[in-house]
Amino acid sequence: MAPAKYVYDFDEGDASLKKLLGGKGSNLAEMTRLGLPVPPGFTITTEACNYCYQEGKYPDGLQEEIEQHLQNLERKMGKKLGNPGDPLLVSVRSGAAISMPGMMDTVLNLGLNDQSVQGLASLTGDERFAYDAYRRFITMFSDIVMGVDREFYENELNRKKSELGIKLDVEMDATAWKELVSRFKEITLEHAGRDFPSDPREQLDLAIQAVFKSWDSDRAKTYRRQYDIPDDLGTAVNVQSMVFGNKGEDSATGVCFTRNPSTGEARRFGEYLTNAQGEDVVAGIRTPNTLEELGGEMSEPYEQLTQVMDKLEQHYRDMQDIEFTIEQGKLFMLQTRTGKRTAAAALKIAVDMVGEGLINEEEAVGRVQPEQLDQLLHPRLDPDAEYDVIARGLPASPGAAVGEVVFDADTAEMRGSRGENVILVRWETTPDDIHGIINAKGVLTSHGGMTSHAAVVARGMGKPCICGAEAINIQQAERIFEINGLVVREGETITIDGATGRVILGEVKLIEPKVDENLEKVLAWADKLRRLGVRTNADSPEDSQRARDFGAEGIGLCRIEHMLFGEERLPIVRRMILAESDEGREEALMELEPLLRRDFEGILEIMDGLPVTIRLLDPPLHEFLPSLGDLRVELEKLKHVPGERDELEAKERLLARVRAESEANPMLGLRGCRVGCTMGGVTEMQVRAIIKAACDLKKRGKDPRVEIMIPLVAFRKELEIERNKVVEVADGVIEAMQTDLEYLVGTMIELPRAALTADQIAELADFFSFGTNDLTQTTLGFSRDDAEAKFLTLYLEQGILADNPFETLDIEGVGKLVRMACELGRGTSPDIKLGICGEHGGDPRSIQFCHEVGLNYVSCSPFRVPLARLAAAHAAMGGASDATK
């Protein structure tokens, strides 16, 4: 076996060696290979890092290889590292295959010491430049390699400046820098317990070891664990000869993009600073010039740069983010990588590049990140606007809205229906507030979590909502809310950003969403690639239409309960629940039936020819009732009002009934199929309404495709009882209406027991739909509302959780159950239809999982349908693209 090779000269590698040389190193090698002006250097491989990580020492031969490559470099440059007369200076930078916070940053100007700094000064004829470089080096090296806090040096610099009565670094002269350099070395000695190393060779060794050690840092390890990056990926180390953009007015340093990363426009874009080093651009003290201006200032290197940019984009076949330095009129390339971009830019670039013949359609699809689309499909804050955030809450429903504060639903309805923009602000909302929510532009609550009433209703309506903004203290009686002393009155304008949970005083300009041509093209290409179907969660004709416009291929979840919260319906539902006789209940059910039937007809007509999965009533019934606590308080109040005997008695009766319905843990209580199994008539009414609506359409020549879904099944027998009821009622209606409607009956898999016994349950189910919201709650033992209000944030901060499991499916736990259920279900019934209707159906990483386990479709809210189409294509292409890595 040939001895391992641990060090590559830039002219030995290429872009294909990304894993071995890291992103930075492989691209430097590739640019060198392309003949571009890259300052020479070499890369120590990730394998060397891995060896050090595992064995705690350099592999055999590494030291010698470094020595050899350094000599090589010195020969090439005609200089020696830290030579007192004409020193070779180098930068040392880490570079893993995946960019990773926690890894060692850059050390510039390595090779300087008390001797070589003089060589640099005399060579450049610029003592100030040389000592400025030296003090920068001492600061960086001490901070990054020797672990001395940068702040000590900054403080010393500031002390010096105030001593000299100056304000800007540029005002510091050579003498001042020189004095500071010796002070800096004292600081290092004091805090690191050793002298600043003056031997350039030792400096280099220590810097390389620091890069390797940073792979083992807690921050890097935590990051890797969270993002599932293997520990044996390792980082490379790049040692590169320095070039200086701060060697006078013919020198410059800058960053440029081959296309506009913000709009995607096919024009070069960039910024630079004359007479500056890289870190000055980042520090943002001086305002950089635009790339165009460089043409006027230094036309030759500019011409050369534009050619390099074009060449790199053509070569990499993607928009490039490039670092360059011009040293005394000569252009050097320091880095190139695929550029990050906004959603709009990603779409435009992808479509343009297909048009230019640079990439094909599949590549174009891979270049757009599904997560990014979310920002395009809701109104959002103008990114150029300035504003003050007065409070933060949970980002319960995305989109931004501007309106005047109102504190009750009636006012919201009154003013909203007149066309005024209002934001409904409540402690929390109840079904009684529904008419207010409908007529408001957005909802803000100080209480409740991501599945609180306000959140669920607002998401369903695609309306912005912030929940649980606990800093907001609502004083309903005074019609104000107060945040740390700031008082906001009814009628004042606020802006809410439901995507981030920010509450803003005053009006912020909003940007309206649109599905533009580029998005349509990319989605059409995505549709050709994906295997997963994409349906939507919709409970109204309006939502159904919107989802179909966004490309939904049916409804995966239509929630009957959402149809019952309406202002005229709620009282009927309450009568149904509180009925003291079967007749009373039947009467209320009879009233509800035609109302639901009308809704179903509307939805099924819009979804003509596409499957519509309708879930029977799911929530605990007391969600439809007034709050027990409120009732008790009202009753106590009434006792102190003379002469309200009748009302008091009525309230007492109501209280007794509400108390009887109340539950300790409603999420795990009498809900879902348990209601159907124990309360006669409820399932039957729903099925009649659905099937009659479908038969009506069938008679009108339409093609309704009904799938009736039974929720919260834990036992085969529950499904048997409910399925039998559904079939009996449905077949009766179909016969009576003389049609030949076909329909499916299936179940949610949303309890661990259902997943564990899916083989038995599949005997009676035409389809499974994974209700991963509830499945997550029960598998993890997390009540979503409580977890999000109480400990989820802390859990994410502490790294107990890498992601919010209600947003991204917990693949190790919940995913294991989903996988089991798929296998068990298909074992019983190979053709069983499998889908997902939890909110994970709109999350790209979860969609990837759904693809892998072989689901037939995902279902998500209308606004996320485009995102899901794209994510499904990515999944089919073998995982997320690396466009933005």
Next chain:
Amino acid sequence: MAPAKYVYDFDEGDASLKKLLGGKGSNLAEMTRLGLPVPPGFTITTEACNYCYQEGKYPDGLQEEIEQHLQNLERKMGKKLGNPGDPLLVSVRSGAAISMPGMMDTVLNLGLNDQSVQGLASLTGDERFAYDAYRRFITMFSDIVMGVDREFYENELNRKKSELGIKLDVEMDATAWKELVSRFKEITLEHAGRDFPSDPREQLDLAIQAVFKSWDSDRAKTYRRQYDIPDDLGTAVNVQSMVFGNKGEDSATGVCFTRNPSTGEARRFGEYLTNAQGEDVVAGIRTPNTLEELGGEMSEPYEQLTQVMDKLEQHYRDMQDIEFTIEQGKLFMLQTRTGKRTAAAALKIAVDMVGEGLINEEEAVGRVQPEQLDQLLHPRLDPDAEYDVIARGLPASPGAAVGEVVFDADTAEMRGSRGENVILVRWETTPDDIHGIINAKGVLTSHGGMTSHAAVVARGMGKPCICGAEAINIQQAERIFEINGLVVREGETITIDGATGRVILGEVKLIEPKVDENLEKVLAWADKLRRLGVRTNADSPEDSQRARDFGAEGIGLCRIEHMLFGEERLPIVRRMILAESDEGREEALMELEPLLRRDFEGILEIMDGLPVTIRLLDPPLHEFLPSLGDLRVELEKLKHVPGERDELEAKERLLARVRAESEANPMLGLRGCRVGCTMGGVTEMQVRAIIKAACDLKKRGKDPRVEIMIPLVAFRKELEIERNKVVEVADGVIEAMQTDLEYLVGTMIELPRAALTADQIAELADFFSFGTNDLTQTTLGFSRDDAEAKFLTLYLEQGILADNPFETLDIEGVGKLVRMACELGRGTSPDIKLGICGEHGGDPRSIQFCHEVGLNYVSCSPFRVPLARLAAAHAAMGGASDATK
């Protein structure tokens, strides 16, 4: 292949053919084989039944075999079935291998018709006897075989008696019976739509078919599904020549046991009726004589019977339950089977039989049912007492108690501490009531389920408790409760039976529990057989002592929260929770530490040398706080009291804090290790208290074996954080106290995710303890309180559930997770200790499962320790015994 044999003469079979001939048939054959006087007959096999069940028709050859065996029987008896002159009469009875309700009962006197009844009359010279037999036959046959309700015949009989002005059946003469017979046949024609069959051969065929069909009845199928009896077990049919115990004063019929089934006393025991048929004994109209009296009345058959009884017991090596008939001085044996017995009898018989050399110790252990022991280990109602049950609730904590009704905890404490017997009656209890519960004999609530506060606390204390007795309407202000108009005042005496949930007005005599000599012997034998360890759930020195006395081999679950509900402690706990600064919380924690330390020292000392698993604080913190709803009402009340400004403000602050702690689904909220992970100091304080207590003991030369258990882990990282804390604090204390204490750190597996990822969690756990209460709640999505109050009863009635999953482990669902977790955990850590501490640890069928999956121990309440020891032995012996089948 030889043709199948579907019919066996009694002299062809034996007891080993139970599966083929059923229990009744195989024992009849065995008795025949032993030469006992069994009326001849034959058995149609269960295989014939199975064939009919599956194919819907008789197997080939069955008809011929029946014919042949009938001829055989006729030859043997010298009579022909239904012969007009001297008829052979037979009984037809079903008999499966397992006794099963829903199966066809007995048809006696088959073969009678208008002709043969006359033959019977002239042959016996007793026309009245003959027509009485005939009318009995018509009734039974019409009811059981032809499906005509028995009531029609009873009504007609009553009509006839009142017409004749007589009261008793024995007053009916031959003419009266004769008239009734023809009327009976009309009733059959009217309701069955066909004539009563007069052909004896047809009667026999119809009866056999009726037995087969009854295997297919809904009731039988439901029973089989519930008890997991395979459908292809089948039932046999026994056709036996009739003998008559009602042929005069030298005839009799009776039932006897070889030992006393109630006390176990080794003396023959039985009852008989002179001049009667079997059904008369059952009907209970005449008072039967004791077996001893038979010796005086009919000495010869009596002598013969006692010999047969002795022979059968010796032969079967178990107490026998025997049916016999004496026809005109001649003894006939009609059935023998293993006799059912009380717990006390089972123990005595088992121990006696070992003493007699009849069975060995292992067999003795197998003869006692673990479930039965429960009745022995709590005070119970005197079975001979008479009483009226005025209400029923959930059997929340077993045992019976008598006491005067009190409606609040203070009164309970005041009167109870004076030595008076009181029962605390509340809507539901809260931690504020704890001093009342301690001082009451028992607790009765009108609200709450099996895990409500009252239930949990009472079970822990081994105190009788009934929860959720909803018929009870408590009027606290009037200090009464009312049940359907019956008013019970404070101070009136009631008796509650926590084992059955019965509430009784007045005092019922109670029987105190004791661990007698027989139980001790059987348990000592059981201990030699079992492989599972048996620990206890105990939270106090008293419980620990009781459990150790009952043979517990350590503590599997010591719940810290139960130590915090005490009257002096609760206020400190509240201060800890409501503290607005870290200092405030730390101060409260410091106060709690010595109190807990004292408790731990007591418990560890009693359990010296045995492992004690202590679980860190588990419940949601607001369980320690006042109720949000109550507070709101109190606040509203205060608003109407002038001049209570300060109190009002204090209450308002408290309300705000309680509201902030309140949760939508506390079971799935901020509890278990989530509290430790997010609230500093709480875990640390508990560990200090535990380890200091253990070190104190260690210094005193004791051997404390501490196992610290971290609850509600879902993620490996949670365990990592908490385990690190435990180890750091514990090692610090051990070092400071200069001892060499060893301890274990493990976790509960009580969430599906923990089970699914047990391989990861096992990396950090010295032991797993399955918390199957919570695991059942999350796996099934059943909040125990809500399920038991709302739908569990209906689910059991509808057969959706075969058992209450909180009593008997749901093996298909929850058990699958337990099994997975065992395999995954052992995969990571082969020697990991595995136990169970949910209430299932005291349930025999669940213990069987625990044995099968290879747990190291079960843990249960002190009172169930003996039961668990026995059940563990049964499990090791390969399943439940069949002693009482």
